[in-house]
Amino acid sequence: xxxxxxxxxxxxxxxxxxxxxxxxxxxxxxxxxxxxxxxxxxxxxxxxxxxxxxxxxxxxxxxxxxxxxxxxxxxxxxxxxxxxxxxxxxxxxxxxxxxxxxxxxxxxxxxxxxxxxxxxxxxxxxxxxxxxxxxxxxxxxxxxxxxxxxxxxxxxxxxxxxxxxxxxxxxxxxxxxxxxxxxxxxxxxxxxxxxxxxxxxxxxxxxxxxxxxxxxxxxxxxxxxxxxxxxxxxxxxxxxx
Amino acid sequence: xxxxxxxxxxxxxxxxxxxxxxxxxxxxxxxxxxxxxxxxxxxxxxxxxxxxxxxxxxxxxxxxxxxxxxxxxxxxxxxxxxxxxxxxxxxxxxxxxxxxxxxxxxxxxxxxxxxxxxxxxxxxxxxxxxxxxxxxxxxxxxxxxxxxxxxxxxxxxxxxxxxxxxxxxxxxxxxxxxxxxxxxxxxxxxxxxxxxxxxxxxxxxxxxxxxxxxxxxxxxxxxxxxxxxxxxxxxxxxxxxxxxxxxxxxxxxxxxxxxxxxxxxxxxxxxxxxxxxxxxxxxxxxxxxxxxxxxxxxxxxxxxxxxxxxxxxxxxxxxxxxxxxxxxxxxxxxxxxxxxxxxxxxxxxxxxxxxxxxxxxxxxxxxxxxxxxxxxxxxxxxxxxxxxxxxxxxxxxxxxxxxxxxxxxxxxxxxxxxxxxxxxxxxxxxxxxxxxxxxxxxxxxxxxx
Numbered sequence: 001x002x003x004x005x006x007x008x009x010x011x012x013x014x015x016x017x018x019x020x021x022x023x024x025x026x027x028x029x030x031x032x033x034x035x036x037x038x039x040x041x042x043x044x045x046x047x048x049x050x051x052x053x054x055x056x057x058x059x060x061x062x063x064x065x066x067x068x069x070x071x072x073x074x075x076x077x078x079x080x081x082x083x084x085x086x087x088x089x090x091x092x093x094x095x096x097x098x099x100x101x102x103x104x105x106x107x108x109x110x111x112x113x114x115x116x117x118x119x120x121x122x123x124x125x126x127x128x129x130x131x132x133x134x135x136x137x138x139x140x141x142x143x144x145x146x147x148x149x150x151x152x153x154x155x156x157x158x159x160x161x162x163x164x165x166x167x168x169x170x171x172x173x174x175x176x177x178x179x180x181x182x183x184x185x186x187x188x189x190x191x192x193x194x195x196x197x198x199x200x201x202x203x204x205x206x207x208x209x210x211x212x213x214x215x216x217x218x219x220x221x222x223x224x225x226x227x228x229x230x231x232x233x234x235x236x237x238x239x240x241x
Numbered sequence: 242x243x244x245x246x247x248x249x250x251x252x253x254x255x256x257x258x259x260x261x262x263x264x265x266x267x268x269x270x271x272x273x274x275x276x277x278x279x280x281x282x283x284x285x286x287x288x289x290x291x292x293x294x295x296x297x298x299x300x301x302x303x304x305x306x307x308x309x310x311x312x313x314x315x316x317x318x319x320x321x322x323x324x325x326x327x328x329x330x331x332x333x334x335x336x337x338x339x340x341x342x343x344x345x346x347x348x349x350x351x352x353x354x355x356x357x358x359x360x361x362x363x364x365x366x367x368x369x370x371x372x373x374x375x376x377x378x379x380x381x382x383x384x385x386x387x388x389x390x391x392x393x394x395x396x397x398x399x400x401x402x403x404x405x406x407x408x409x410x411x412x413x414x415x416x417x418x419x420x421x422x423x424x425x426x427x428x429x430x431x432x433x434x435x436x437x438x439x440x441x442x443x444x445x446x447x448x449x450x451x452x453x454x455x456x457x458x459x460x461x462x463x464x465x466x467x468x469x470x471x472x473x474x475x476x477x478x479x480x481x482x483x484x485x486x487x488x489x490x491x492x493x494x495x496x497x498x499x500x501x502x503x504x505x506x507x508x509x510x511x512x513x514x515x516x517x518x519x520x521x522x523x524x525x526x527x528x529x530x531x532x533x534x535x536x537x538x539x540x541x542x543x544x545x546x547x548x549x550x551x552x553x554x555x556x557x558x559x560x561x562x563x564x565x566x567x568x569x570x571x572x573x574x575x576x577x578x579x580x581x582x583x584x585x586x587x588x589x590x591x592x593x594x595x596x597x598x599x600x601x602x603x604x605x606x607x608x609x610x611x612x613x614x615x616x617x618x619x620x621x622x623x624x625x626x627x628x629x630x631x632x633x634x635x636x637x638x639x640x641x642x643x644x645x646x647x648x649x650x651x652x653x654x655x656x657x658x659x660x661x662x663x664x665x666x667x668x669x670x671x672x673x674x675x676x677x678x679x680x681x682x683x684x685x686x687x688x689x690x
Contacts, residue, residue, distance in 0.1 A: 033564065034564055034565075034566035035564070035565060035566060036563035036564045036565050066564065073533070073537075077563070077564070078563075078564040079562070079564070080562070080564050084564075086564050086566045087564070087565050087566050087567055088562050088563065088564060088565060089562070089563055089564075089565035090560045090561070090562055091560050091561045091562075091563065092560070093558065093560070095560075095561075096558075096559070096560055096561065097551065097554060099561070100547060100550060100551050100554075100557075101551060103547055104544060104547045104548060104551065106533075106534065107534045107537070107538050107541075107543065107544045107547070108534075108544065109436055109439035109440050110436075111530060111534065112432075112435060112436050112439060112526070112527060112530050113432070113433075113436045115522070115523060115526045116526060116530075130548060130551040130552060131551050131552065131554065132552070132554075135554065135555075168563060184533060187537075188561055189561070190543065190547050190550075192550065192557060192559065193543065193546035193547055193549070193550045193557070194543060196542065196546070199546075199550070199556070199557060200556075203557070203559050206559060207559070210562060211561065211562060212559045212560060212561050212562055213559065213560050213562055214558065214559045214560070
């Protein structure tokens with residue numbers, strides 16, 4: 001926290017930040033961002049506000065040890081550091097799998113045919129095409145033998161994941177919950193395979209920047225990495241703590 | 242078709258469904274049958290009289306059967322079946338022979354002609370044709386207006402005005418409507434083409450897609466421009482006729498007809514505009530798709546890698562972190578009003594020492610005093626004996642607590658020599674109360690100074 005106190009005196013409120021906070025849209029956007037929401041150009045008004053006030057608001061959130069990120073695809077979201085004053089939460093394994101499939105669907109020419117509208121059924125089909133079914137079923141029941149009950153449970157869980165991703169602003173339900181359209185922010189799920197670089201290296205970078213976390217014995221634990229990252233930052237800024 | 246649609250609109254939906262069920266209407270046309278029907282229509286077109294003999298039908302069937310590579314042997318029977326079925330489905334009308342010598346004659350029904358036209362002439366609708374239709378209908382309306390201004394007896398109105406409006410103008414509107422519907426299907430097929438193109442080769446398809454998009458878009462726009470410019474003229478023509486016949490009770494049916502025609506024209510123009518809007522939306526959607534999906538994934542390698550990452554999920558088992566602030570539930574409306582009433586009062590005197598910590602302190606002090614006496618006299622502190630004496634003074638529910646306090650205090654005072662010398666001798670278990678609690682401890686005999 002002291003890092004930024006050093007950069008900007010704490011008793012000074014830049015006028016553009018004051019203007020941004022005074023905007024009637026701010027409380028709503030702030031609450032959405034803090035709840036993990038990604039704001040893309042589909043939310044036209046909010047997106048416009050964020051792109052206008054980006055510099056000021058980035059400074060504002062840094063005081064909470066949180067970065068306001070503008071993704072290359074144009075959407076905004078908050079990325080808390082390990083020392084953040086705003087809570088973080090981790091997506092579940094199934095959330096990630098569904099997210100990856102959604103990202104794949106976003107890129108597929110199928111998205112053109114129905115003008116960007118997909119159904120839950122299409123998602124489930126794509127999911128069972130792409131992913132290993134036993135692995136999927138293990139996510140709902142460790143000892144699953146593939147019974148109908150487990151399959152039904154999986155369906156329900158996938159729906160749950162969809163609802164969660166909806167809350168994060170990655171998709172929009174259209175007339176009920178059966179149909180939805182996707183949003184650029186699903187690209188966050190494709191982050192590690194975006195380029196042909198070694199995915200492990202990219203994953204490591206994602207973890208270092210606080211974008212992601214990994215449960216894997218081969219990789220250093222997230223906590224250790226976050227500490228490293230903190231000391232890295234401090235070195236770069238040449239400050240003593 | 243107009244007459245039919247009126248008949249349709251006069252019945253409500255359940256009645257219509259019941260009617261179809263009652264009359265056993267049904268249509269079934271697999272590819273070979275449809276091909277046969279179209280072949281019959283083609284043969285009929287070449288005939289001057291448009292009626293067909295059974296022999297001609299058999300010939301047509303042979304052609305179809307050969308192309309579809311069906312078995313020769315049963316051909317005559319199958320042709321017979323097909324012809325009978327067409328008659329049953331009201332696709333062919335049979336004019337039966339009155340004697341055994343003369344053979345039957347066949348003619349295609351309007352239903353059959355409609356089906357054939359749909360497939361054969363589908364591609365013939367163009368905006369050129371539409372403008373011809375519009376010019377024609379404009380001339381008709383002008384003619385009707387002239388005739389209406391002239392006026393005449395009942396027959397005159399019937400022939401020169403009503404029938405022209407009803408059978409010529411309305412029929413032309415019908416055709417315009419059909420043209421629009423054909424355009425609808427054309428748009429759909431362009432959409433399918435675009436999706437197919439993108440499936441094949443991604444980035445190279447872009448220019449082809451853009452060409453298709455702009456072609457269809459400008460086509461639609463041209464069509465609509467023709468429609469709107471002609472539409473105003475047509476509407477005013479209809480309005481003129483309406484004004485002429487207005488107030489003449491004998492001509493009410495003509496006035497009603499002009500209203501229907503106006504509504505019809507409005508609907509045609511409105512749909513034209515709407516289909517342009519829909520197309521524009523689709524156009525925008527495709528462009529956005531090209532901008533996002535294709536630009537981000539030029540050679541589809543990203544998709545491929547994404548696919549693999551789902552397949553080998555265990556190697557990509559990282560989890561996204563998202564901000565999730567605790568919800569500020571306290572700010573809900575109902576808790577906004579603070580309850581500032583004082584809720585704590587004065588505590589009665591006798592309850593003040595009821596706190597457990599206080600009781601413990603009192604007891605501990607008492608024990609400390611007792612043990613200190615032993616320390617000062619230098620006597621060994623036999624925990625089991627002391628406990629037995631002490632616990633006798635307390636109710637059994639408190640024994641555990643008292644024993645704990647007593648042992649804590651005793652340990653503060655010193656150590657047992659048996660413990661220090663590591664003799665390895667176990668102290669004997671000794672009972673400390675009536676309910677069978679036991680203690681195993683050496684006597685403390687080395688006091689700390």
